[in-house]
Amino acid sequence: MLDYKIGIMIDGFKLPMNEALHTAALIGADALQLTAVGIEDAPLDMDATGRKELYRRICGEGLSVSAVCGDLGGHGFTLAEENPGKIETSKRIVDLALEMGTKVITTHIGVIPAVKNETYNIMLEACGELGLYAHSHGARFAIETGPETPEVLCGFIEDLGTDGIAVNYDPANLVMVTGVDPVKGVHTLSGKIAHTHAKDGVMLKKTDPKVIYDFFAEGGIGDLRMEDYFRELPLGSGDVDIPAWIKALSDVGYAGYITVEREAGPDPVGDIRLAVTTLRNIFASL
Secondary structure, eight states: OOOOOEEEEGGGGOSOHHHHHHHHHHHTOSEEEEEOSSSTTOGGGSOHHHHHHHHHHHHHTTOEEEEEEOOOOTTTTOOGGGHHHHHHHHHHHHHHHHHTTOOEEEEOOOOOOSSOOHHHHHHHHHHHHHHHHHHHTTOEEEEESSSSOHHHHHHHHHHHTOTTEEEEEOHHHIIIIIOOOHHHHHHHTTTOEEEEEEOEEEESSOOOHHHHHHHHHHHOTTOGGGGGTEEEEOTTSSSOOHHHHHHHHHHTTOOSOEEEOOOOSSOHHHHHHHHHHHHHHHHHHO
């Protein structure tokens, strides 16, 4: 039997914060993942008193924080002229995460080129600075899987040469966008995974992942153009072999949270509740 703690990406409930916290506790989660910016009452916009009160409410529901999502949107860190501001904001998000009792910050950094070109070097420089800052505070920036193969992501992290950069492993992104085996990818990224998203889905039409992530950068997760290419589904009903993925995580020694992310669908609370039950049953069977 496996003993992973289950987190929930709190935005998925589509509820006000207090109600979402209480719902997460009722569903039986152990933790939640906070989003730092881009939402109503964003934690990064709170003053010190507000952040302390938020953390008090989280703890009051018997929850911990698995990670803080520090995604700043747009094209990640691919545009040199935008990076100074994004880097400074990201450093503030590291500080926020520590206040919330976690040392993991997840983010999308843009599409890492398979060939080491100018964009690759721009991203390397930005992520290098973030990695050093995170490492100096005992934290890690976890790059979310999806727009590149695990092999390319692994090479990028190794080129950075800092323990301050890690992986937020989302198997559904790999299935829906990149079209690679998310179970095999766990072994490729062994030792680099700091956080995970339990998510499922199917690819509808194969295309260059950069096309998808450009849609995401321009229109956000709700960009209707993406509906032609993939569909996110409730956990266990897509093409991710969830039990095999979890077993692979266990096999490589991953000891962090399994955090449910649900970004679509008409019944987010029901889908998240089902995901938590599904995960508990899988843990008991392995």
